[in-house]
Amino acid sequence: MAKHRDLARELYASSLGRKSASTIWRTVVFAGAMLAAPLTGCGGSPKKTTTQPMTGGDAAQPSDQAAQDKAAADKAAEEKAAADKAAAEQAAAAAEAEKAAADQKAQEEAEAKAKEEADAKAKADADAAAKKRPRGGGTARPKGRGFVLA
Amino acid sequence: MNVEGDDGPSQRDTVDDESRDEPKRGDDGYEPTSPWWLSGTPLEAEHHRLMRRRATPIPWQATTAGTLTDAERKRLAGTWMRRSEAEYLAVSTFSVLAIDLVAAMAPADVISLCLRAGIDEVRHAEMCVRMAQIYSGEQNLPVPGMSSLPDDPSRPKLHQALANTMLVSCVSETYATTVLSATRDLTTDPTAQAVLTAIYSDEVMHARLGWSYLRHAIEVGGQGVIDAAAEMLPRALRGVANVVERERPEGEVTEAVRAHGLMTPAEERVIYATCVREVLVPGFQALGIPVGSALEDYGDAWAHAA
Numbered sequence: 001m002a003k004h005r006d007l008a009r010e011l012y013a014s015s016l017g018r019k020s021a022s023t024i025w026r027t028v029v030f031a032g033a034m035l036a037a038p039l040t041g042c043g044g045s046p047k048k049t050t051t052q053p054m055t056g057g058d059a060a061q062p063s064d065q066a067a068q069d070k071a072a073a074d075k076a077a078e079e080k081a082a083a084d085k086a087a088a089e090q091a092a093a094a095a096e097a098e099k100a101a102a103d104q105k106a107q108e109e110a111e112a113k114a115k116e117e118a119d120a121k122a123k124a125d126a127d128a129a130a131k132k133r134p135r136g137g138g139t140a141r142p143k144g145r146g147f148v149l150a
Numbered sequence: 151m152n153v154e155g156d157d158g159p160s161q162r163d164t165v166d167d168e169s170r171d172e173p174k175r176g177d178d179g180y181e182p183t184s185p186w187w188l189s190g191t192p193l194e195a196e197h198h199r200l201m202r203r204r205a206t207p208i209p210w211q212a213t214t215a216g217t218l219t220d221a222e223r224k225r226l227a228g229t230w231m232r233r234s235e236a237e238y239l240a241v242s243t244f245s246v247l248a249i250d251l252v253a254a255m256a257p258a259d260v261i262s263l264c265l266r267a268g269i270d271e272v273r274h275a276e277m278c279v280r281m282a283q284i285y286s287g288e289q290n291l292p293v294p295g296m297s298s299l300p301d302d303p304s305r306p307k308l309h310q311a312l313a314n315t316m317l318v319s320c321v322s323e324t325y326a327t328t329v330l331s332a333t334r335d336l337t338t339d340p341t342a343q344a345v346l347t348a349i350y351s352d353e354v355m356h357a358r359l360g361w362s363y364l365r366h367a368i369e370v371g372g373q374g375v376i377d378a379a380a381e382m383l384p385r386a387l388r389g390v391a392n393v394v395e396r397e398r399p400e401g402e403v404t405e406a407v408r409a410h411g412l413m414t415p416a417e418e419r420v421i422y423a424t425c426v427r428e429v430l431v432p433g434f435q436a437l438g439i440p441v442g443s444a445l446e447d448y449g450d451a452w453a454h455a456a
Contacts, residue, residue, distance in 0.1 A: 017328060017329070017424035019332075021424050025433070032365075
């Protein structure tokens, strides 16, 4: 009887976890790393595709009716644009003068600030080089984690 | 390894397998798991909304804990409390891993899944705390713990991210799925079974995340990544073995206790060795990563050492 029990225990031990391992191989490892195209080898470039930026002309697929509507709208827009243009030019000239003055002032401030920041950054870099990364860990061995079973 | 050959399962097999393992998720049957643990502020509503999205119904009232002896309940309370601590610690682990992945410019899907894994671990911790409460009758919080993932600023960020992904995801979470799958097969208590199933179904994706990123990293970084992975592998395997070898709460693992989702430490060793031999080593080898003495280190001698 004892022998039978030992045998049963041995058989159980040898199969323990095998069904689970088989399932996990398929659902985790195979599905995670191998379901896509086969690994092509080391250093292969990642897949990339180039696309053209979408423009109004590319995007629009007008029907005949839409084309007629567009022509009428264009004509009205031309008339409105002519009137707007004169007003816009006047406003632009005023804005440009104002912007030039502001730019001059900003440039002077930026130069002073840049010098100040460069000095501060040089000091911060020197400090950071002497420090460990804040998230820590260092050379400590991993303590391990995982589902605690018992 | 010919990954599309006869040795491996078809895509259909794999997807079907997962869908069988995936319990129904969503709003149905959601109830706050451990409401006493929440902040008592309006954030709670958002927390519930977040948890509800991936919640699985757990039959909390169906527990058979009342049929156990005091000693058995104490043993189970101790283990579920330790599980809650491990799950709570995993929140910070995935958070730190996410930092490494962002630093290495990991693809967006890898990062989003990693961050979601952290949220999953919050839910797992809540479930384990409630399980501990079922057996002990007490509302206890897990002891605080913080991730201690290795950090080597001298190595490339890709290698840093890869090394910790291997430890956390490829090895630890893959082992977790294996042991959870085996454990729930012997669990008959409906509440414990549902909790283990819910955790298991999340861990599948947590583990898959690592294997996918490992493959991506090899494609991007080539031989340097393979070398870094080979260097990390023994440390990762040892890190999880430390968990398996750790001392356990006092108390016998009776048949009744087993029915509530516990295995003996000896059984865990066998399962880890099986996982190394039949899942981890073949997986790393299939990706071209040398496995060194992994099979010898965690072979029969180690499995039966307890």
